[in-house]
Structures are given as C-alpha cells and as structure tokens.
Amino acid sequence: MHPQVHPSPRHLMPITERPADIFVRGEGAWLWDAAGRRYLDWLQGWAVNALGHCPPVLAQALQAQAGLLLTPSPALHNLPSLQLAQRLCALSGLHQAWFGSTGAEANEGAIKLARKWGRRASRARRAGAWKIISFENGFHGRNLATMAASGKPGWDQLFPPQMPGFAKARLNDLASVEALVDADTVAVMLEPVQGEAGVRPATPAFLQQLRALCDERDLLLIFDEVQTGCGRLGELFAFQQVGVRPDIVTLGKGLGGGVPISAVLAAEHAAVFEPGDQGGTYSGNPLMAAASLAVLEVIAQPAFLANVRERGAQLQQGLQALSARSGLGEVRGAGLLWALELGQDRAPALVQAAREAGLLVNAARPHCLRFMPRLNSTAQEIDQGLAILGQVLAADAVALH
Numbered sequence: 001m002h003p004q005v006h007p008s009p010r011h012l013m014p015i016t017e018r019p020a021d022i023f024v025r026g027e028g029a030w031l032w033d034a035a036g037r038r039y040l041d042w043l044q045g046w047a048v049n050a051l052g053h054c055p056p057v058l059a060q061a062l063q064a065q066a067g068l069l070l071t072p073s074p075a076l077h078n079l080p081s082l083q084l085a086q087r088l089c090a091l092s093g094l095h096q097a098w099f100g101s102t103g104a105e106a107n108e109g110a111i112k113l114a115r116k117w118g119r120r121a122s123r124a125r126r127a128g129a130w131k132i133i134s135f136e137n138g139f140h141g142r143n144l145a146t147m148a149a150s151g152k153p154g155w156d157q158l159f160p161p162q163m164p165g166f167a168k169a170r171l172n173d174l175a176s177v178e179a180l181v182d183a184d185t186v187a188v189m190l191e192p193v194q195g196e197a198g199v200r201p202a203t204p205a206f207l208q209q210l211r212a213l214c215d216e217r218d219l220l221l222i223f224d225e226v227q228t229g230c231g232r233l234g235e236l237f238a239f240q241q242v243g244v245r246p247d248i249v250t251l252g253k254g255l256g257g258g259v260p261i262s263a264v265l266a267a268e269h270a271a272v273f274e275p276g277d278q279g280g281t282y283s284g285n286p287l288m289a290a291a292s293l294a295v296l297e298v299i300a301q302p303a304f305l306a307n308v309r310e311r312g313a314q315l316q317q318g319l320q321a322l323s324a325r326s327g328l329g330e331v332r333g334a335g336l337l338w339a340l341e342l343g344q345d346r347a348p349a350l351v352q353a354a355r356e357a358g359l360l361v362n363a364a365r366p367h368c369l370r371f372m373p374r375l376n377s378t379a380q381e382i383d384q385g386l387a388i389l390g391q392v393l394a395a396d397a398v399a400l401h
C-alpha cells in the first residue's frame with residue numbers, strides 16, 4: 001500500500017499512544033502491517049483472540065449467522081443466545097446468564113446484580129446493603145462504575161466525582177478485607193489474577209478464605225474473569241482451577257474470540273434480575289452469540305486446554321531462562337498469561353524494540369512485560385517468540401552498559 005493513501009490519525013481521538021504502523025491483516029499467530037511486515041502477535045487483541053487472528057471456525061460461524069439473523073431485538077428470543085446461555089451455565093455450573101458486549105459492561109451488570117441482591121426484602125442481615133469491596137491495583141473496565149471498582153493508581157482522580165461504594169482491600173490480605181466489611185457491604189469483587197496490574201495472582205488459599213468470609217458474613221463473591229476466563233489460564237474458568245465457587249462470574253475478551261461479547265453468570269440464589277432491571281440494544285444478539293458458541297466448542301475441549309497448559313509451561317520455562325540469563329526478575333502467571341519483571345522501567349522501550357524485531361508484546365507496567373499468545377499456540381511459535389525476546393533483551397543489556 002502506498003503511504004500516501006493512509007488516512008491521518010488526527011481525526012481519531014487520541015485515547016492511547018499507538019505506534020505509527022497500520023495493521024491490515026491477521027492470520028493465526030501473525031499480524032501484518034500495511035508495509036507488508038509480519039509480526040508474531042503475543043497481544044492477540046489484549047488476550048481476546050483465543051484462537052488467533054481470523055480463525056476459520058469463527059469466520060464461518062459469523063458468515064452463516066450473518067445470512068440468517070443479525071439483531072431481532074433484545075426483546076425477542078433468538079436461538080444462539082439461548083444456546084449460549086445454556087452452554088455457559090452447563091460449563092460453569094452457574095444458573096443464569098446475561099450478555100453484554102464488553103468486559104466493563106458485564107462488570108457493571110454484576111455490580112447492579114449485587115446491589116439488587118442486597119436490596120431483597122427477604123434478607124435477614126444487611127437489608128439494603130450496596131457497597132462492594134474491591135482491590136488495590138484491580139482492573140474492571142472503563143465505564144464510571146467499573147473505574148470506581150478498579151484500583152488503578154490515579155483513577156480516583158479522573159472524571160470526578162467518583163461513584164461511591166468501592167473500598168479497596170489488598171490482594172492476598174484477608175485482614176484488609178475483613179476490616180472493610182460494614183453493615184452496607186454486599187459483595188467482594190476481584191480478578192483471580194490481576195491482569196492489568198502485571199499478572200498478579202490471588203493465591204488459592206486467599207480465594208478460599210474469601211469464599212469462607214463471604215459465606216460467614218452473607219456477602220456475594222464476584223469473580224471478574226474477563227481476562228482469566230475462557231481457557232486463558234489452562235482451565236475453562238480460573239475458579240475451577242482453585243476450587244472456589246463464586247456467586248457471580250463475568251466473562252469477556254476470549255468469549256468472542258475476537259468479536260465483542262461479554263457475559264454475567266450468576267448462581268441461582270444471586271440471579272435476581274427481573275424484567276426492566278438490565279438490558280442493552282445488542283444484548284444477546286445472535287451474531288455474537290453464534291460466534292461465541294463456535295469459539296466455546298473449541299476451547300472447552302480437554303485436549304485444547306491441555307495444550308494451553310503445556311505451551312504455558314514451555315513459555316514459563318523459557319521466560320525463567322531468559323530472566324536468569326539477563327539478571328531480570330520474577331516470572332508470574334499461568335496458562336498463556338505471563339509477566340516478566342524487568343527490575344527497571346524498561347518495558348516501553350523493550351516493547352518498541354520487540355515490535356521492530358517482529359514480536360508484539362505489552363508493557364503491563366513500566367517495569368513489567370506481559371505475554372498473551374493465542375491459546376492454540378504451537379510449540380514452534382513459543383520458541384520463536386522466546387528467541388526474538390532473547391535477542392531483544394540481550395541487545396538492550398548491551399545498550400545499557
């Protein structure tokens with residue numbers, strides 16, 4: 001493509017720093033820019049493209065549904081959304097689903113559901129409770145409610161006044177949660193692994209303690225599995241890995257494998273929405289639901305999830321070797337969600353150097369790189385990415401000395 005035909009970015013609101021390259025095509029693990037350069041993609045749409053770019057199974061599902069029915073209206077039933085709700089409930093052991101388009105929308109739905117549950121007249125304790133305990137450095141989305149629920153440093157100063165009712169506890173510190181429970185508390189909400197914070201896992205023991213605390217104090221436990229769900233950690237849902245049953249789970253990202261669909265799943269006692277409580281023009285539209293059914297069909301297979309764990313172990317070992325060789329820090333994660341601590345604020349520079357070397361990675365924090373390859377990665381792709389990363393880290397070490 002000739003550079004002159006590229007439209008200028010000045011008509012696009014500059015909501016984030018982006019490299020100048022324009023990306024025009026994706027296939028599996030690979031992305032191509034307009035200049036024809038090929039990149040091994042370990043962003044995958046921010047842990048969205050579970051099966052890589054443009055998987056045929058997804059393209060076919062979209063094509064078939066696009067010729068049948070797009071959006072009948074959220075006030076009419078359609079087959080794919082009924083099938084998807086049934087499938088997700090069977091896979092998760094939860095009772096009911098509501099569908100949105102983004103992770104933030106699902107989390108806002110979960111917050112509404114918890115507040116509704118807290119207002120039930122039948123509640124013996126804490127009738128009218130509405131506050132939710134969330135966590136420092138947590139990330140739940142960018143609408144006003146989920147920004148307030150997030151513990152991202154500095155976000156409490158953006159777009160004031162902040163929505164009230166989201167006191168922040170510290171991850172893996174039960175006492176910090178207990179200290180915040182008051183008469184108005186209705187739920188505890190967290191990511192089983194804090195993704196945007198730099199892949200910081202809640203320990204299984206902490207999640208089990210939270211479950212016990214919620215049972216004891218009559219609180220709902222909400223897991224935001226927008227990033228950790230849908231196979232990313234090597235099980236379909238992170239809560240299955242730690243043996244803790246949340247009352248409400250939110251999903252997004254990988255649920256559509258590259259197209260916008262998200263979900264709130266609730267256990268029977270927490271599924272208290274009634275007509276008029278929640279909605280959205282595109283809620284449960286059959287195009288996205290059909291896409292999600294096709295993706296789920298693949299990622300729910302035990303052999304598929306076993307591959308996520310195997311490739312994850314390969315990536316972990318490779319990152320640990322690179323860390324040891326280059327004198328870097330901790331390697332954290334599970335499945336195909338990993339972070340490498342650098343020990344200094346080199347992540348943005350390394351992201352750029354990696355891109356120039358043909359590998360797309362993310363600086364989750366200035367001192368931390370994050371890796372989110374497609375879940376059907378091959379052993380060869382993992383080796384290829386590690387090799388590029390190794391070269392980039394070695395060149396960086398030379399440049400710094």
Ligand SMILES: Cc1ncc(COP(=O)(O)O)c(C=O)c1O
Pocket residue numbers: 046101102103104105107139140141142191195196224225226227228252253
């Ligand atoms: C754990 C978690 N929750 C919610 C969100 C927000 O999802 P979305 O950007 O689709 O609104 C994200 C996005 O990164 C996330 O990682």
